[in-house]
Structures are given as C-alpha cells and as structure tokens.
Amino acid sequence: MRTLPLASCLLLAATPMSFADSGNPTARASGESAGASVEATATLASAGVTVTGAAVVGVTGSTAGVLTGNPDLVENSLDFAAGMAAAPFGPGPLEVTDAIIIADDAPLVPFDADEAP
Amino acid sequence: MRHALAGLPALVLTGFFTLPGAEAGSGALPISPFAIEDTADFSKQIERDLAARGARVALVFRTGRYREDLPDGVRYTHGAFWVWSEIELADGTRTHGYAVHNLYHHADETRVSYLAQDWPLNFTQGDVVGEVGVILPSPEMQRRVWMMLVSETDEALHQPDYSLLSNPHDPRYQNCNEYLLDVIAAAAWETMDREQIKANLTAWFEPAPIRTGLFERLLGPSVDERIRLEDQRGTIRTTTYSALARFMSEHRLSSEAYEIRADFLDARRASLPAG
Numbered sequence: 001m002r003t004l005p006l007a008s009c010l011l012l013a014a015t016p017m018s019f020a021d022s023g024n025p026t027a028r029a030s031g032e033s034a035g036a037s038v039e040a041t042a043t044l045a046s047a048g049v050t051v052t053g054a055a056v057v058g059v060t061g062s063t064a065g066v067l068t069g070n071p072d073l074v075e076n077s078l079d080f081a082a083g084m085a086a087a088p089f090g091p092g093p094l095e096v097t098d099a100i101i102i103a104d105d106a107p108l109v110p111f112d113a114d115e116a117p
Numbered sequence: 118m119r120h121a122l123a124g125l126p127a128l129v130l131t132g133f134f135t136l137p138g139a140e141a142g143s144g145a146l147p148i149s150p151f152a153i154e155d156t157a158d159f160s161k162q163i164e165r166d167l168a169a170r171g172a173r174v175a176l177v178f179r180t181g182r183y184r185e186d187l188p189d190g191v192r193y194t195h196g197a198f199w200v201w202s203e204i205e206l207a208d209g210t211r212t213h214g215y216a217v218h219n220l221y222h223h224a225d226e227t228r229v230s231y232l233a234q235d236w237p238l239n240f241t242q243g244d245v246v247g248e249v250g251v252i253l254p255s256p257e258m259q260r261r262v263w264m265m266l267v268s269e270t271d272e273a274l275h276q277p278d279y280s281l282l283s284n285p286h287d288p289r290y291q292n293c294n295e296y297l298l299d300v301i302a303a304a305a306w307e308t309m310d311r312e313q314i315k316a317n318l319t320a321w322f323e324p325a326p327i328r329t330g331l332f333e334r335l336l337g338p339s340v341d342e343r344i345r346l347e348d349q350r351g352t353i354r355t356t357t358y359s360a361l362a363r364f365m366s367e368h369r370l371s372s373e374a375y376e377i378r379a380d381f382l383d384a385r386r387a388s389l390p391a392g
Contacts (some may be wrong), residue, residue: 053207056216056234058232089256089263094168094201097212101204101236 052099152243159379160237163199163249163296164215166377173201174259176268177217177295178250181243188327193250193358195219196294199233200266218266220296222279227343230279230291232272247259249377250358252365253372254301261304272307274299282327285356286310286319287348288312294356298322301361305370322364324354
C-alpha cells in the first residue's frame with residue numbers, strides 16, 4: 001500500500017496550501033507542524049468531529065477472476081477480495097464513515113476537551 | 118539589473134506561470150481562507166456525495182490557486198482518484214470511506230513525482246475556493262480502474278519525470294492530471310503499454326490549449342523548474358479537468374461530470390446579517 005512518508009503528523013497542520021499543482025500539502029510542512037497538528041486535531045475534536053487514524057485495509061487474498069482482456073492486469077489482479085471484485089459497480093448508495101480519517105502512523109496525541117483552553 | 122530581471126517574470130507571467138516564490142516576494146502569498154473544521158466538513162461532504170451516487174471510483178479535482186490566477190479555461194490544479202475502500206481504524210474496527218490516490222511531485226525535487234495514497238482531508242486542505250470538479254467513470258470503467266489501483270498495476274504507468282504542463286500526447290513527462298488520463302486510457306484500451314497509450318491518446322484525446330505569449334514561453338522554464346517544454350510543439354497543451362471530462366463523456370467512459378460547492382460557503386453567507 002502506498003503511504004505518505006511525511007504522513008499524518010503534518011496532515012492536519014493548518015499549513016496554507018497556496019500552489020497545489022501536484023504538490024503535496026503535507027510535504028511543505030516542517031517539524032513545527034507537529035504542534036499545529038495537535039492544535040488542529042484538538043480543534044476538530046472540540047467541534048464534535050471524530051478524528052481517527054486509519055489505514056486502507058489490504059485486500060485479503062483470493063483468486064477472484066478479473067474480467068479483462070489484458071494478461072498483465074489479470075496476473076496482477078488475482079489477489080483481490082472476491083466480494084469487491086464481484087461487487088456491482090453501479091449507482092447503489094455506499095456507506096461512508098462519519099469520522100475524519102488521517103493516516104494510521106499519526107502520532108497518538110491525547111486530547112482532553114476539558115483541558116482545552 | 119539582476120533585480121529587474123528577477124522581478125520581470127512575476128509581472129509578465131500569469132496562470133500556471135505565476136510562481137509562489139514571486140508571490141511570496143511580493144508579500145501576497147495566498148493562504149487557504151478556510152478553517153480546518155470547514156475543510157474537514159467539505160471533505161466529508163464530497164465523500165457523502167460520491168457515496169450517494171454509488172461511486173467506487175471517482176476523479177476529483179481541486180484548485181490550490183484562485184481562479185483569477187489560472188489560465189483561461191483552467192479551473193483546477195490537481196486531480197486524484199477517490200476510491201471507496203475498506204478502512205481499518207486505529208482501534209481495529211473496520212469501516213468504509215474514500216482513499217485518495219495521487220501523483221505528487223516532491224517538495225524539494227519538484228521535477229520528480231511519486232504516487233501516494235492519502236485521505237480526503239489531505240485533498241481539501243489544498244483547496245482554496247471551496248469547490249471541486251468530479252468525473253464519475255462508467256460502472257465498467259470504475260471496475261477496471263479500481264482493479265488497477267488496488268493491485269497497484271497503475272505504477273507501471275507512472276512517469277516520474279514531472280512537468281507542470283506536460284503534453285499528454287508525449288511520454289516524456291507526466292503531471293497529476295496526465296497520470297489520471299493515462300490510467301483511464303489504460304483501463305479503456307486494456308493495455309499497459311505506455312507508448313501505445315500515447316499513440317491512442319494522440320488520436321483520440323484533445324488536450325486543453327494553454328495560451329501563452331513568447332515571453333512566458335521563454336521565461337517560464339527559467340523561473341519555475343517544474344515547467345519543461347521539451348515535449349511541447351506549437352501551442353502548449355496539457356490535461357485539464359474539462360478536457361478529461363469531455364474525452365470520457367464523448368467515448369462513454371463516464372456517467373457524470375459535475376462540480377461540488379462546499380456547503381460551508383453558503384452557510385457562511387446565510388449567517389450574514391441582513392442589510
């Protein structure tokens with residue numbers, strides 16, 4: 001799975017992103033942003049928004065058939081979860097969590113709303 | 118004289134050619150006008166919109182620059198795949214949401230790109246207008262692109278040599294939008310041969326022209342190393358949201374293309390006192 005090396009400690013930093021063009025906002029941050037991250041996380045938490053560290057779950061092994069005419073794709077796609085590969089890619093609504101997701105290697109910063117200024 | 122030359126590009130270059138360094142030098146470095154709560158809300162609003170439409174894969178575009186600073190016809194500066202995914206939370210529980218698959222250039226070596234998966238909040242933190250563009254691939258295209266992304270087969274299509282204005286008909290450079298286009302093309306034609314993809318795109322994909330003057334052409338590469346024009350001939354052309362949306366619609370590779378405006382913009386307006 002692809003991950004961002006600079007990752008989550010910078011993720012919530014309120015660093016202005018002035019020039020995005022393929023630039024990674026987190027990549028602009030410095031070590032000082034860790035403090036900003038804590039602050040931003042605290043702000044979100046005080047606003048009643050859940051912030052949670054997470055990772056995309058690696059699709060577990062299966063040999064679901066992949067319907068494609070390209071042998072490379074077939075070869076590289078054999079480990080898909082059967083459920084997802086066979087999923088109906090249609091207009092039916094999907095569920096999404098209410099949590100705000102950040103990368104799972106985010107520093108664990110305890111936040112106590114009662115102690116917030 | 119050196120000072121005068123250094124200042125010139127900031128005056129004559131517009132759109133993509135306007136440089137953050139030049140802006141910083143003039144004390145007008147743009148910053149995101151939004152509170153992090155708003156940015157987080159907007160990321161969730163986009164997720165819910167996509168989920169309500171059953172989108173397992175969508176192309177989403179943001180702009181990190183104000184519209185008036187972009188060339189005519191260009192509305193967004195960065196695009197990425199949003200992929201509905203199973204997510205393991207820090208406490209071990211599993212849920213669903215969107216993971217974002219990007220091509221980014223490095224912060225220091227800006228001519229070199231890498232592929233990275235991050236999250237909707239990362240995406241909206243790079244937005245300065247509160248609006249994103251969306252292209253929903255057709256269900257079959259979603260399935261094909263999803264397979265490529267989850268298996269990381271798309272990495273074979275990644276060209277690390279980055280150019281801000283890469284020509285999608287030429288294999289030498291690639292930017293974030295061209296990466297999206299190449300993956301879409303690979304899925305459409307079911308080939309991972311980038312040479313073949315470029316040949317097909319030359320025949321079928323019409324990139325957006327970027328109007329530039331002689332000064333801009335000459336000075337662009339010298340003031341922003343991300344601008345490399347060796348792959349351009351005649352009018353500069355590159356991949357944009359509009360060009361991709363048109364291409365996918367014309368060839369029935371998409372089911373919808375639309376824009377999402379952040380709810381908080383209207384909420385803020387509504388809360389203003391009357392009069």
